[in-house]
Amino acid sequence: MKQALIGAALLALVGLPWLVDPYALHLLIITGIFIVAAMSLNLLLGYTGQLSLGHVAFFGIGAYASALTSLGFSVSVTPSVAIALAPQPVWLALLVAVAAAGLCGWFIGRLSFRVRGAYFVIVSISFAEVLRLVAVNWVELTQGPMALNNIPPLTLWLPGLGEHTFSKKPENYWLVMAAVTVSYVVVRRLVHSRAGRAMIALKENEPLAASVGVDVTRTLVLAAIVSAAMAGAAGGLYAHYVRIIDPDIFLFIYTVTMVIMVVTGGKGTLAGPIVGGLIFGLLPELLRALAIRPEVQWIAYAGLLFAVLYFLPDGIVPAVSKWWEPAAGTAPATRADR
Amino acid sequence: MDQLLQHSLNALMLGGTYALLGIGLTLIFGIMRLVNFTHGELYAFGAYMMYLFVMLLGADFFVALLAAIVLGAALGAAIELVLLRKLRRADIDTTMLVMIAAWIALQNGEQLLWSGVAKSIDNPFPSAPLVIGPVSVAWNRVFVFAVALALIALTYALINRTKLGKAMRATFQDRDTAALMGVQIGTINTATFALGSGLAAAAGALLGPVFVAYPTMGDSAAAKAFAIVILGGLGSIPGATIGGFILALVEELGAGYVSSGYRDAWGFLLIILILVFRPTGLLARKERIG
Numbered sequence: 001m002k003q004a005l006i007g008a009a010l011l012a013l014v015g016l017p018w019l020v021d022p023y024a025l026h027l028l029i030i031t032g033i034f035i036v037a038a039m040s041l042n043l044l045l046g047y048t049g050q051l052s053l054g055h056v057a058f059f060g061i062g063a064y065a066s067a068l069t070s071l072g073f074s075v076s077v078t079p080s081v082a083i084a085l086a087p088q089p090v091w092l093a094l095l096v097a098v099a100a101a102g103l104c105g106w107f108i109g110r111l112s113f114r115v116r117g118a119y120f121v122i123v124s125i126s127f128a129e130v131l132r133l134v135a136v137n138w139v140e141l142t143q144g145p146m147a148l149n150n151i152p153p154l155t156l157w158l159p160g161l162g163e164h165t166f167s168k169k170p171e172n173y174w175l176v177m178a179a180v181t182v183s184y185v186v187v188r189r190l191v192h193s194r195a196g197r198a199m200i201a202l203k204e205n206e207p208l209a210a211s212v213g214v215d216v217t218r219t220l221v222l223a224a225i226v227s228a229a230m231a232g233a234a235g236g237l238y239a240h241y242v243r244i245i246d247p248d249i250f251l252f253i254y255t256v257t258m259v260i261m262v263v264t265g266g267k268g269t270l271a272g273p274i275v276g277g278l279i280f281g282l283l284p285e286l287l288r289a290l291a292i293r294p295e296v297q298w299i300a301y302a303g304l305l306f307a308v309l310y311f312l313p314d315g316i317v318p319a320v321s322k323w324w325e326p327a328a329g330t331a332p333a334t335r336a337d338r
Numbered sequence: 339m340d341q342l343l344q345h346s347l348n349a350l351m352l353g354g355t356y357a358l359l360g361i362g363l364t365l366i367f368g369i370m371r372l373v374n375f376t377h378g379e380l381y382a383f384g385a386y387m388m389y390l391f392v393m394l395l396g397a398d399f400f401v402a403l404l405a406a407i408v409l410g411a412a413l414g415a416a417i418e419l420v421l422l423r424k425l426r427r428a429d430i431d432t433t434m435l436v437m438i439a440a441w442i443a444l445q446n447g448e449q450l451l452w453s454g455v456a457k458s459i460d461n462p463f464p465s466a467p468l469v470i471g472p473v474s475v476a477w478n479r480v481f482v483f484a485v486a487l488a489l490i491a492l493t494y495a496l497i498n499r500t501k502l503g504k505a506m507r508a509t510f511q512d513r514d515t516a517a518l519m520g521v522q523i524g525t526i527n528t529a530t531f532a533l534g535s536g537l538a539a540a541a542g543a544l545l546g547p548v549f550v551a552y553p554t555m556g557d558s559a560a561a562k563a564f565a566i567v568i569l570g571g572l573g574s575i576p577g578a579t580i581g582g583f584i585l586a587l588v589e590e591l592g593a594g595y596v597s598s599g600y601r602d603a604w605g606f607l608l609i610i611l612i613l614v615f616r617p618t619g620l621l622a623r624k625e626r627i628g
Contacts, residue, residue, distance in 0.1 A: 051434065114614070119613060122609060123568075126561075126564075126605075129603075129606045130603055130610065133599075133602060134603070137597070252557075263435060295450040296446070296450065299447065305435065306439050309432055309439070310424070313432060
């Protein structure tokens, strides 16, 4: 029965492009991309307990790396020496994006081992802001505020279809759905693995975890690399879907959006970022439909965040699953199972 | 050489206000263990209060400055009482997120109230600069510097010479013991947040008339305050004072000799360098990691 319900829901999701108008589909695509980013943030925030407020850095690095690799670029190091790259296939560009973001994740992961708590929060914000200012000012590479235009859409070889270019909305929708599914499976497998249990142990009690042999540095760095690579992939998908990116992609407010999605849905739960992502991805449009000004809309956002923090501090998913499965007689589920 | 002197003088003038911002933030972190994301909004609030009183109501500049500072402190006290009082036992992540929500609400409230157009604020000082040998400085900046120094001195006196200051220092050192000794932690938290917010509003009220007031002006101010506080070590008031002047100097020299486009990046680069090589800040007395 439960499986039939899930199957029906999935079928409805796959069939959505025939049911809704293109604008709604566009919203769902963008929301899906942000859900992937929120899932990657959840790995750090929810499972290892590291509040990374520079997460949009990885998203932006992915977007810029993928866009620049697929467009090609030429920058002069000295007046006579220049580094140039011819345009590359988009699938390769996406891989470069994942690798570049993962590398930055490694750096931030090493750093998070040195500085904790409030310090890590501030250093992660600074990291994203420095990248934004570089993107604004290094005009030769990034076009600065003029933005990178005409980014090619993703082209993939698909079984049965051959070379296929994802230029229309329905196919991008399915692509993003696949990305969400893959990310979900990756996070789920990681969290249920030995490394994932080590991450949760670190969050719950670090000295105890270390004393029973959890390698703190290795675990944190692994979580940061996987998380950053996922966010980079989301950024790459974003760049090739929207096809124009500017330095505003690094704005702090996007990190805040991701954090709100994770915290509202339920940090440290598998479904949390999806639930939170759907709410905060689609809510702005509902508010806009009510002819509400963007400022008021943001204030409503803040109000909702207050409500969640004061009344549902664990988020929506844990609250619902508590209500769904009364604790009587059943063993308490671990956080990772929800 | 003259250019270097001029840059240093500019940095000195700016550093006073930066120190005010940093001291406010570091006090709140040190005593309340709270990363305060509304700090920049209180700065913007100060500037907009100057706009309200001087430009819209035609009040005297100096009276307006005093009113802006007092109202900033009152807003800070209100934020603490309404939003933070219930969360005294909550972890640092929760309070941080509450402050982020407050930041979003305040900034968009400012945008709604004052519109996105930048507002300039008149000041009563002569426009001819004060010339000292090879360098010169505008009179309004001299005034800003003098008031900033006076406020820093007042804050030091409050912390070191009054009973309230003693209770604050006790709470900073050991919250539970201070509570056992009869210190009302709730009152100390409110007073601390009001003091820190008042200092941020003062910085905004001082710099608003020098530059212009606009709704997102708080963001770069908050970023600078964080850089200053990290530079000096979280919770260290002397560190924040020195950090303010160092950041102003780095920004001025960076903008003057390297690239003005990166002016706002220096603070962040300093944060990263400090945290990589000396995570405890420049003036650290105790272990601050972990």
